[in-house]
Amino acid sequence: MNCRMMRKVLTISACCMMMLAAGTTTAEEDNARWLALKSMLYQDREIHDASGVLSLYAPDRAHDAAIVPVEITAEIPQTPERYIKSITLLIDKNPSPMAGVFELTPQSGIATIATRVRVNEYTYMRAIAEMNDGQLYMSSRFVKASGGCSAPSGKDQDAAMARLGKMKLKQLGALVPNEPNRVQLLISHPNNTGLQMDQLTRHYMPAHFVREIVVHYDDEPILSVKSDISLSEDPSIHFFYVPDGPGEFSVDVTDTDDNRFHGQWVVPKDAGT
Numbered sequence: 001m002n003c004r005m006m007r008k009v010l011t012i013s014a015c016c017m018m019m020l021a022a023g024t025t026t027a028e029e030d031n032a033r034w035l036a037l038k039s040m041l042y043q044d045r046e047i048h049d050a051s052g053v054l055s056l057y058a059p060d061r062a063h064d065a066a067i068v069p070v071e072i073t074a075e076i077p078q079t080p081e082r083y084i085k086s087i088t089l090l091i092d093k094n095p096s097p098m099a100g101v102f103e104l105t106p107q108s109g110i111a112t113i114a115t116r117v118r119v120n121e122y123t124y125m126r127a128i129a130e131m132n133d134g135q136l137y138m139s140s141r142f143v144k145a146s147g148g149c150s151a152p153s154g155k156d157q158d159a160a161m162a163r164l165g166k167m168k169l170k171q172l173g174a175l176v177p178n179e180p181n182r183v184q185l186l187i188s189h190p191n192n193t194g195l196q197m198d199q200l201t202r203h204y205m206p207a208h209f210v211r212e213i214v215v216h217y218d219d220e221p222i223l224s225v226k227s228d229i230s231l232s233e234d235p236s237i238h239f240f241y242v243p244d245g246p247g248e249f250s251v252d253v254t255d256t257d258d259n260r261f262h263g264q265w266v267v268p269k270d271a272g273t
Contacts, residue, residue, distance in 0.1 A: 030124060033092050041088070042136065047128065050137035052076070054084070054111070056127040058143050065148030067116050067232045072127045072139075074111035077180075078104065084111035084129045091230050093123035095149055095195065099230035107220045107242060109180030114238035117230050118148035118193070150195040153233055157198075157205070160233075163188040165261030169249055171271040172238070180240040185215070187236075187253055187261075193229040210235055212254045217267075218247040243267065 038047070050056075055073050062068040072087055083106045089099040104111045111129070119125075126140040153160065166188040175181060187210060194207030213225040213235075222241045246269050253261040 037090060037097060045136055047136040047138045050129060050139040053137040054127060054129050054139055056139040056141055058125055058141055060144060062119060062143060062145035065119050065145035066151040068119050068145055070117055071114040078106045078108050078111055080106050083132050085132045086130045087113060088128045090126040091117060091119060091123055094120045094230050096228045096230060098228050100225055100227040103224045105221050107222055109240050109242035112240060116232040116236055118232055119143055119145035120149040121146045149193045149229060152196055152199060153190055160190040165259060167251060167263040169265045171267060175267060175269060175271040177243055177245050180242055182238060182240055185237045185251060188234055191231055191233050191235060208256055210253055210255050214252045216250045217241050
């Protein structure tokens with residue numbers, strides 16, 4: 001998402017606050033906010049119900065608003081003829097509603113994605129899939145959580161900076177050639193939102209977060225992510241890939257300070273056993 005689009009999306013919160021001041025009901029405000037987001041991101045394109053294509057899971061009431069688990073489950077396989085090209089995760093009432101855009105390829109096998117996000121207040125969360133033919137499908141749910149975007153970091157900032165950009169990649173289960181295999185990518189990064197206060201200085205910490213992740217397996221593109229402040233501290237992303245045997249992952253991460261991090265992992269035959 002480019003900077004111009006980000007600025008447009010960020011104006012939605014201010015517009016909705018004015019509607020609330022005018023006496024708009026919560027249901028009307030929720031609908032108006034979504035219609036504004038839809039207009040900004042998709043103009044007049046039709047968005048279909050996602051039943052049979054994908055579903056969105058998040059807890060009805062989050063235990064910790066700064067680390068809310070989310071899973072977007074694809075209900076169709078990724079094939080060269082028909083596949084989910086991208087999934088956009090929106091959190092309507094977050095200061096920046098665009099949590100992430102996950103771009104996928106047929107090499108992922110299945111477009112299921114899991115991650116952890118911050119939720120700032122009771123809100124609708126939406127997963128919008130764009131197919132390779134341009135059709136759009138949406139699954140949504142209401143999540144009760146608040147304060148996630150301004151919640152203090154769970155780690156000392158000096159310790160977090162010392163580990164900045166370190167990554168782990170885990171094969172979840174035994175390697176199964178020519179089938180979708182699930183892996184988890186963990187990135188050490190404070191992902192500061194710009195809304196958190198340093199408890200010692202009482203000053204707001206500058207925003208500093210992961211903005212792009214690119215994953216290859218044996219030089220084939222598997223996943224790329226454009227993210228914002230809504231991804232939690234130490235981002236975690238579960239995704240799938242289809243190996244034809246042992247191979248090598250390559251991951252490149254860029255943050256908002258233009259720091260660049262690179263990781264490589266060989267996936268052996270007995271991975272995950």
